[in-house]
Amino acid sequence: xxxxxxxxxxxxxxxxxxxxxxxxxxxxxxxxxxxxxxxxxxxxxxxxxxxxxxxxxxxxxxxxxxxxxxxxxxxxxxxxxxxxxxxxxxxxxxxxxxxxxxxxxxxxxxxxxxxxxxxxxxxxxxxxxxxxxxxxxxxxxxxxxxxxxxxxxxxxxxxxxxxxxxxxxxxxxxxxxxxxxxxxxxxxxxxxxxxxxxxxxxxxxxxxxxxxxxxxxxxxxxxxxxxxxxxxxxxxxxxxxxxxxxxxxxxxxxxxxxxxxxxxxxxxxxxxxxxxxxxxxxxxxxxxxxxxxxxxxxxxxxxxxxxxxxxxxxxxxxxxxxxxxxxxxxxxxx
Numbered sequence: 438x439x440x441x442x443x444x445x446x447x448x449x450x451x452x453x454x455x456x457x458x459x460x461x462x463x464x465x466x467x468x469x470x471x472x473x474x475x476x477x478x479x480x481x482x483x484x485x486x487x488x489x490x491x492x493x494x495x496x497x498x499x500x501x502x503x504x505x506x507x508x509x510x511x512x513x514x515x516x517x518x519x520x521x522x523x524x525x526x527x528x529x530x531x532x533x534x535x536x537x538x539x540x541x542x543x544x545x546x547x548x549x550x551x552x553x554x555x556x557x558x559x560x561x562x563x564x565x566x567x568x569x570x571x572x573x574x575x576x577x578x579x580x581x582x583x584x585x586x587x588x589x590x591x592x593x594x595x596x597x598x599x600x601x602x603x604x605x606x607x608x609x610x611x612x613x614x615x616x617x618x619x620x621x622x623x624x625x626x627x628x629x630x631x632x633x634x635x636x637x638x639x640x641x642x643x644x645x646x647x648x649x650x651x652x653x654x655x656x657x658x659x660x661x662x663x664x665x666x667x668x669x670x671x672x673x674x675x676x677x678x679x680x681x682x683x684x685x686x687x688x689x690x691x692x693x694x695x696x697x698x699x700x701x702x703x704x705x706x707x708x709x710x711x712x713x714x715x716x717x718x719x720x721x722x723x724x725x726x727x728x729x730x731x732x733x734x735x736x737x738x739x740x741x742x743x744x745x746x747x748x749x750x751x752x753x754x755x756x757x758x759x760x761x762x763x764x765x766x767x768x769x770x771x
Contacts, residue, residue: 440497440532441745446486449749454742457497460536462510467539469522472551472766474502474530476740476748477559483528484749490706492528499530501558503551504766506542513539521545523554525709525716531745533765540713546724556737556760557592557723563678563705564592565719567654568600570708571676571701576601578651581626581641583607583665585617588760589656589678591735594620599731602652605644607637607661620733633664641668649673659684669698677702737762 442455462468480498482488506520516522516539525541545554567589568574580597584590585606597604598621606617607626614625624644630636641650649670655662659682666688669675675698680686693700708716726732738759740748751757 438533439742441499441742442495442497443484444495446484446491446494449481449484449746449753452484452498452746452749454745457532459534462508462513462536464511465513465538465540466510466536467506467513467516467522467542468508468510469502469504469524469535469537469542470507470766471502471504471530471533471535472764473504473555473737474499474763474765475555475558475737476745476752476761476763478752479559480531481749481753490527497529497532499532499763500527501555502526502530502532502535502765503545503554503558504535507534509539510536515539516542516544521551523558523720527706527709531742531763533742541709543717543720543724546728549724549727551766552737552739552762552764553734555762557727557732557734559705560588560760561592561596561723561732561734562708562716562719563589563703564596564654565723566705566708566715567676567678567703568593568596568652569719569722570715571703572652572654572674574600574602574652577603579603579605579645579648579670580652580654581605581607581650581665581668582622582654583628583661584609584656584681585620585622586613587656587681590654591617591620592732593654594622595732596726597621598623599726605641605650607665628661633660634667635664637661637664638668645670652676654678657682658686662686666692666700669696672697674699674701676700735760739764 522542524537529535582593604622605624606622626640653675656678658680748761
């Protein structure tokens with residue numbers, strides 16, 4: 438099989454495409470012919486050796502590939518050849534085939550393409566855990582989603598709307614407001630206004646009767662976090678998802694105490710490893726809402742396996758337009 442292979446951690450431009458022996462499904466495993474795998478920012482960290490969990494080399498990067506079960510190993514009864522699945526593989530997605538435990542595979546809804554499933558992975562499950570598990574969202578509450586037009590942000594907007602929350606979308610410019618409203622946001626918080634520390638809070642209070650946001654989902658960090666913490670309602674919850682703005686912020690915890698608020702963090706890979714039943718419930722919910730027409734992933738941008746280095750480079754320099762998905766197998770369609 439063909440695969441992108443990490444033999445030494447280093448620049449993405451050195452990532453080779455090689456021929457490797459086909460994997461074989463062992464006991465409790467299935468062999469999956471990969472059809473589509475998203476290209477994620479976390480892959481940059483893995484390839485360059487900067488991620489906190491690194492597999493033994495050599496390996497193919499690429500998380501959560503989708504594909505078709507082509508063979509089942511001894512002891513597998515819940516899946517059969519021909520099943521269309523999303524896998525929870527932590528690496529191995531930048532390849533034509535992968536052997537993965539059957540318990541880590543989830544049959545796709547009939548109407549969901551491989552590319553859609555790959556594009557939704559990591560974004561929608563991250564957003565679901567931030568909103569529903571860490572944020573303990575309840576219908577009728579107000580959630581402020583920062584970075585609302587990014588992958589996780591857009592997923593959070595759609596999920597919050599589906600669960601009956603009032604959604605405020607934090608956007609980096611007024612030009613992005615239309616996309617956030619189209620995704621389901623009820624209101625906009627413009628993060629490009631002067632004096633962000635005060636202007637963010639003023640915008641949120643103006644749209645919540647002065648109360649603030651019950652939940653804030655923050656994939657940005659930096660100055661945005663510093664401003665957003667002031668817009669949290671009494672007994673509100675702020676969930677830290679990432680630091681796309683570049684700076685890891687600090688927090689004076691007396692402010693947390695005075696407002697009876699909670700600040701928590703989310704690393705979704707831990708749920709795949711430590712709480713598989715919760716992850717299974719998350720995916721069932723995402724698939725259910727998709728089938729009900731309440732989740733509408735943006736059309737993925739297809740990339741051939743040979744183009745993976747260019748795709749990673751566009752993520753690195755932030756020039757990527759849309760959700761990049763490697764289209765690998767013959768059955769893969771957008």
